[in-house]
Amino acid sequence: MASMEVLWGDLLRHRADFDKFHLRSALADDPYRFNRYSIEMEGDLTLDYSRHRISDKTLLLLESLFEQAEVRGRFADMCAGKIINETEHRAVLHTALRGGVDEVSVNGQNVTKDVEEVKQRFLAFASGVRDGTIRSHTDEAFTDVVNVGIGGSDLGPRMVTQALKGWTDGPNAHFVSNVDGAHLGDCLENLNPATTLFLVASKTFTTQETMANARAARNWIVSTLGEDAPGAHFAALSTNADAVQAFGISTERMFEFWDWVGGRYSVWSAIGLPVAIAIGPERFEEFLSGARAMDEHFATAPFRANMPMMMAALSLWYRNIWACGTQAILPYDQRLENFPAFLQQLDMESNGKMVRQNGKPISRPASPVIWGSAGTNGQHAFYQSLHQGADMVPCDFLIAAKPTDASEDQHEMLLANCLAQIEALAFGRSEENVRAQLAAEGMSDDKIDRIAPHRTFAGNRPTSLLLYEQLTPHMLGRLIALYEHKVFAQGVIWGVNSFDQWGVELGKVMANRLLGSIQSGEKGEEDPAVFQRLMSYRAD
Numbered sequence: 210m211a212s213m214e215v216l217w218g219d220l221l222r223h224r225a226d227f228d229k230f231h232l233r234s235a236l237a238d239d240p241y242r243f244n245r246y247s248i249e250m251e252g253d254l255t256l257d258y259s260r261h262r263i264s265d266k267t268l269l270l271l272e273s274l275f276e277q278a279e280v281r282g283r284f285a286d287m288c289a290g291k292i293i294n295e296t297e298h299r300a301v302l303h304t305a306l307r308g309g310v311d312e313v314s315v316n317g318q319n320v321t322k323d324v325e326e327v328k329q330r331f332l333a334f335a336s337g338v339r340d341g342t343i344r345s346h347t348d349e350a351f352t353d354v355v356n357v358g359i360g361g362s363d364l365g366p367r368m369v370t371q372a373l374k375g376w377t378d379g380p381n382a383h384f385v386s387n388v389d390g391a392h393l394g395d396c397l398e399n400l401n402p403a404t405t406l407f408l409v410a411s412k413t414f415t416t417q418e419t420m421a422n423a424r425a426a427r428n429w430i431v432s433t434l435g436e437d438a439p440g441a442h443f444a445a446l447s448t449n450a451d452a453v454q455a456f457g458i459s460t461e462r463m464f465e466f467w468d469w470v471g472g473r474y475s476v477w478s479a480i481g482l483p484v485a486i487a488i489g490p491e492r493f494e495e496f497l498s499g500a501r502a503m504d505e506h507f508a509t510a511p512f513r514a515n516m517p518m519m520m521a522a523l524s525l526w527y528r529n530i531w532a533c534g535t536q537a538i539l540p541y542d543q544r545l546e547n548f549p550a551f552l553q554q555l556d557m558e559s560n561g562k563m564v565r566q567n568g569k570p571i572s573r574p575a576s577p578v579i580w581g582s583a584g585t586n587g588q589h590a591f592y593q594s595l596h597q598g599a600d601m602v603p604c605d606f607l608i609a610a611k612p613t614d615a616s617e618d619q620h621e622m623l624l625a626n627c628l629a630q631i632e633a634l635a636f637g638r639s640e641e642n643v644r645a646q647l648a649a650e651g652m653s654d655d656k657i658d659r660i661a662p663h664r665t666f667a668g669n670r671p672t673s674l675l676l677y678e679q680l681t682p683h684m685l686g687r688l689i690a691l692y693e694h695k696v697f698a699q700g701v702i703w704g705v706n707s708f709d710q711w712g713v714e715l716g717k718v719m720a721n722r723l724l725g726s727i728q729s730g731e732k733g734e735e736d737p738a739v740f741q742r743l744m745s746y747r748a749d
């Protein structure tokens with residue numbers, strides 16, 4: 210089989226086959242393009258990738274790349290608990306958190322058994338909070354739950370809780386992450402301390418922002434309910450039992466997870482407790498089962514029928530062969546408005562690297578910038594540039610056929626807008642067509658010459674569509690795992706370690722040093738030149 214570099218060379222040369230390609234004719238000339246370039250799973254989830262600058266040959270070359278990199282074998286290694294996170298010497302086992310897997314052990318730890326035990330504990334806690342048997346210091350049922358965490362200890366549970374609002378029947382959920390005191394302050398403004406439960410979510414239990422917010426929350430409870438109150442008003446989700454106890458939360462109120470769960474992959478662990486409180490244990494199990502179904506699909510479906518592999522392949526094609534620096538995530542679902550932010554961490558923290566697992570530089574750029582927002586809002590903001598800007602931005606559109614509980618007529622408008630955008634991006638509008646229309650409207654030739662270039666859309670802009678029946682817990686579990694595996698497959702092809710994040714350390718260390726300087730007012734040798742100006746503004 211050809212080596213990876215030969216395959217990359219073949220792909221680069223193959224790009225020239227698209228010099229005269231346009232999606233307008235590709236779609237119009239081939240009535241079977243959707244049938245050939247779409248994948249359906251479980252009868253209610255479709256990936257339509259027919260609007261891409263690809264041919265069968267593209268897919269054959271990309272498939273060879275996946276085979277050569279042994280993506281499937283690497284995934285099997287991951288699920289078996291091998292130490293694939295080499296720089297931190299850790300296994301990567303978020304797949305074991307979904308349950309229903311063969312027994313896995315890591316360094317003598319029976320992972321499957323521990324996962325099940327902790328899950329039963331945190332789901333029982335969720336039930337107790339929901340039915341009011343777990344009560345506050347003042348012997349009341351909790352009305353509000355505040356998750357205090359950041360990064361993976363915030364983005365996942367925040368996004369999932371909002372996405373599943375249609376399935377929520379627990380206390381009100383709130384999420385506080387930013388070290389900016391306004392975040393916690395604004396959240397607590399309308400809450401009653403007597404009926405508010407805090408979940409301190411931190412894998413390490415040392416993160417500056419989370420610990421600062423947790424201390425402030427504790428002070429709020431003590432100042433309103435007294436010194437004895439925090440025990441009833443706090444629980445911890447963490448891997449660090451000592452730090453949890455030092456903070457004053459008892460081990461009965463601590464729900465643990467393990468170092469083989471990366472922060473951005475942790476919503477399936479005890480970090481999912483706020484989700485379980487919001488939707489209940491049964492629906493939380495359905496959420497897990499969705500992810501498990503996608504794990505099985507990724508492990509077993511052939512390349513052309515494998516959604517995560519196809520999405521990874523298309524993303525590689527545009528990133529490395531077409532030099533697209535960004536990719537947009539556009540959910541036509543207001544409740545998925547935090548999905549792009551969640552995927553930013555998943556993709557960019559996993560693959561935003563320039564060094565391979567073996568320490569050597571990568572020969573081509575890895576993770577693109579991931580960005581986006583909910584449709585239709587984005588249409589009235591940045592879509593102008595998607596249609597007529599200089600950069601080609603491959604986009605993922607997501608939409609449910611049926612709304613969860615929005616009105617049907619407005620959902621029809623949402624559907625129409627979503628389909629209209631993918632068509633407009635693919636087909637564009639030719640100058641000839643624009644000229645004909647302007648002439649029919651009675652515009653003079655002179656004016657048409659001036660206006661037509663502005664109203665012409667080049668089109669040929671690639672999009673994927675993820676179309677699903679409804680955003681149920683099971684469906685959301687599948688969608689998240691789909692992107693997890695997409696990111697994994699790309700990481701394998703680029704040869705990076707997708708499971709460390711050393712790039713976030715330096716800023717943290719420097720912030721700690723600067724905090725000392727800001728508190729004392731004395732500039733240290735390494736502090737920035739602007740420091741004195743900052744202090745002069747603070748003094749006024």
Ligand SMILES: O=P(O)(O)OC[C@H]1O[C@H](O)[C@H](O)[C@@H](O)[C@@H]1O
Nearest residue numbers: 360361362411412413416472713
């Ligand atoms: O859960 P914690 O230990 O508080 O970490 C929270 C977050 O902070 C770090 O800086 C990492 O970049 C993230 O991957 C992590 O999710």
